[in-house]
Amino acid sequence: MSEYIISLAGLTKKYGALTAVDQLDLSIRKGEVFGLLGPNGAGKSTTILMMLGLTEPTSGTVQVCGINATMHPVEVKKRVGYLPDEVGFYEHRSGLENLLYTARLNRMPVQEATERACQLLKRVGLYESAHKKTRTYSRGMRQRLGLADVLIKNPEVIILDEPTLGIDPRGVREFLDLIVQLSREERITVLLSSHHLHQVQQVCDRVGIFVGGRLLAEGDIPTLSEKLFAGEPYIIEAGVQSPLDTAHLQQVLQGIEGIRSIQLSNGLFRIGCHRDVTSAIAGAIVRSGLELIHLHRKTYGLDDIYNRYFEGGPIYEQTA
């Protein structure tokens, strides 16, 4: 058995003239938490549907747990739990009944299913509401019930499509903690799709950036920033009291070696450099008589990685 639990090769999905997913290659290792990051309409959901065999790829292959998902969807779905972005339950049934139904569809004996359902409901903090009808559940409760529903079949992989959409910040934190805990304890591989980068940064071992049906970059966050900002590993933000244009500042900073670019955004100058010249910049600005009010050396977060791709880029316009 290969080390990769999910591997996509040359995966393409076309809807008429629109290419939703374009030549996607992606491998996910067993036990890792992988974040699929991209704006709405980037093809994340379509990719997930193909992994579950719910839609057929135009070309390319999907292997999940070593099984071809297009040819043998049922075998894959035995091992993979999927939480769609707007999960629905049978409203006139209780949370427990909904879980038991899923267990029955997975051919789980009734007694075992009941035990496991109760255990999971305790785990996601819904034990008290187990016998309430799901129509009375709040958004956060539904999402947690959804997680229990995904876990009841003892999956090797869980795929969560925008799982934190519409939950309050505290709920999000609890939810993500739960996912990380599960992944560590039970060695479940987690694939998490989101357009919310902070959450992805918080929990994911590796991240793939997905725009316009293409995977632009993948790796852990330090690797990603290295790869993407090879020319300008340092960004220095500087704020000056008096209004000033970029050309003027360029003049001021003329003598400093290593500056690659200067951009003005929201009243702050973003100075991209290939080595750390913070003190030199500060000195030059002060010497020129400008009042320096803000100086900050940034390290790259997912935010910057995200902005790098989506800020007015032509790729984003196409998919929007």
Add this chain to the structure above:
Amino acid sequence: MNRLLNLVALLKAPPAAARAGKAPHPFWAIVDKEVSDHLRSWRFNILLVLILLTCFGSLYISVTNIGKAVKPDDPDGAFFFLKLFTASDGTLPPFHVLIGFLGPLLGISLGFDAINSEQNGGTLSRIMAQPIHRDYLINGKFVASLIVISVLFFALGFLVMGLGLIIIGVPPTAGEFLRIVFFILLNILYVAFWLNLSILFSVLLRQAATSALAGIAVWLFFTIFYQIIVKLVAKALMPSEMASQQAVLHYQELVLNLFRIVPSQLFSDATTTLLMPSVRSLGPLTMEQVYGAIPSPLPLGQSLLIVWPQLTGLIAATVVCFALSYFSFMKREIRPR
């Protein structure tokens, strides 16, 4: 062959699984859930009350009129018990006409939101992510509704028979009993047609309300407007008074066949033949054909032979609807909401 074996295994699954103390096949889990959904729903219970009321109403009417219904020279006189289902004084239509009227409503109401409610509720993609084949869901829903309908109609039919037996005190003959059983099966088939039509609409149309309306529209069109249209066409095609007997016969058959495009016409043709054994043809008969015939009831086999085309037509319509909904559901991409 393998598929066939799978199917056999599928059908055998529940008892075998029960013996082994294991979980039942997922298909039966779906059927189980759907049946209990129907039984718990307000919709079904309202219809149940409606059908029970009409059923007892028509039973009352037929029991009070059964004395008048039997005439000395009536060829159906030997089939006294069947009068329970057909006798009426005109205030309320007899049992089989009422069922012909309410059956479509029952079928439509059981099926109109089968697939689209799952889609709108966000449950469809969750269920489809479970290790089941996609057709289990649509087949399971169909089988569940069919079970509910069958139990309902057999219970109703036997209830009317039992009450009739107590009130009039005449037991049915074996022939009569079989005729009633076939009549009940016919009812189930007829409702199954409407059920499949509404399942088809539920696959094609996103909104449950639209699909219910579409089902009712088809029903109303066939029961009211189609009759008017056919009558108009018939008037336009009417042969002149000088026309040959052959031409008149052709014309009559054409009009009848136009009527028979409608499933309700097929149903009422078939029920009348089954419940009134003296009916010996559903089309026009020439004088030569009738000449010398003794007005006696037909045996069950002959009655069935007369309605065979009607039965085939109904089954075909049902199968076509099911095939269409099956096809379009299997081709569909399942997206969450």
